[in-house]
Amino acid sequence: MLNRVEFSVNNFAEDLILIKCPLDALNQNPLIFWQLSKTLLASLTDISVIPGEDSLAVKINILKKTRLQHLIDLKNLLDTYQPESTEEFNELITVPICYDDEFALDMNDISLSKGLSKEEVIHGHCDIEYQVKMIGFTPGFIYIGDLSDELMLPRLKTPRVFVPSGSVGLANKRTGIYSLGGPGGWPIIGRTPTNFFDPMKENPLLIQPGMRLRFEPITKEEFSNMLSN
């Protein structure tokens, strides 16, 4: 059994509450907010939640229950919350990725700023077995980590207005997959033909935090073939 956690509960807005926890609790259980999100949804009504890696936001309806009462109910629940131990995943998900210049929009900048050759950047990215750290942003966006220190980069100073679907980006300790096209602030290192969000399927989202994952480099031809299948 894991130790109880001292959460802090703060106002984010009149209808939003932000929950945080000390860093050592997060280090002990990196999926704590993902797990907590399930507990909150099962225990409280009229809320929606957004778990992040180091915080969780709760959206409340202050017309149904006062903000103060929401805060009290949350604090009571958190006081007795017993974190679960992390679920083990045996399966290793392989994500094909093409690092061709056409897809790797920021490869030159990445390689220049890190002082690495393109080959070294690619190896640094696909030689590691990762874990899915969080889902969110847009449907099918996957936060994956940890990247090695040599590939850690900040977000773009000005986010792009449009990043094509399947783009794989880097930000700090994370690499992430943009399953949907749209705006994005992560430097882009390649693209995957795999779609991680399909609303036509009974379970549209097959990935969840905790799963093991690695990238496998493919050629442009393989990319096109996989995309058309």
Place this chain on the structure above:
Amino acid sequence: MKGLEVISPGLMTTIQDLGRTGWTQMGVPVSGAADQFSAALANVLLGKDINSPVLECTLSGPKLKLLIDQQIVVTGAKMQVKINNEIVPHDTVIDVDAGSTVKIQSSKCGCRCYVAFSNDMEATNFLGSVSTYEPGKLGGINGRTLKKGDSIGFNSLDTNLIKSSQGASQQYDNSWLIRVTEGPEFKRLSSHAKDNIENIEYVISNDSNRMGIRLEGPRLAINESGDMISGPVFTGTIQCPENGLPILLGPDAQTLGGYPRIFQVAKVDRTLIGQMRPGDQLKFQRISIEEAEKLWLNMALSFPFLSKI
């Protein structure tokens, strides 16, 4: 049953309701009408559930042919409405005969108007909502905007609708004063930026859509090095990347974001985000969370249907 035909689709017309709530933990945005107040009002005036599907018309509206007798209400931006070439008012129940055309034009102020019909439009339901979320191809008509030649069916409603006459006509102009509370990373703004923010007149950029509105103006000095861990964001969250130009998140807001969250638009003003058009001017007014709470509670007293939003 048959409903309507799209003769011309307008600039960007989608089917919306009040959104796909309860799935943000999976990264599915709430979506729904950008101006929830106007969308709900259109349904209220017809005596319908406020979450019933409506057409959201953006900047320049569609031309539709109704195939059955119908009552309609148009709310939101004052885009001129013509039934068979005759101008009809907003915020009023209009009887439309089968075979009539409904043409929605443009307006100089406000960005979106809403059309509610006495029968529910048939649309793709995903996770309990027909809201169109274009990036994910969800809801509406195959998750996209209306196209010329589309036909939208109606579900029959057997209830006698009790019309309401909540006078709530909205007037917009081309400048906005938006009330905001401090966001979780407000402290990262320089002290000059904090002191000066209410004096800045921003312009709504052309690079704006239902996901976010980019603001143009002087750049805010912010202590930001692009190294945040992505955290929760919502409709109305104002992010500030290192370039110092704030981004105001709209109804299709992502669920997590890694740029500092400097402000949150007060709930009472959040539906106005849907009426901001490129080129409009915008200023912020800082208020406390307690004031924001009071403003929303007061608004809900005036418009009881808001309790469901």
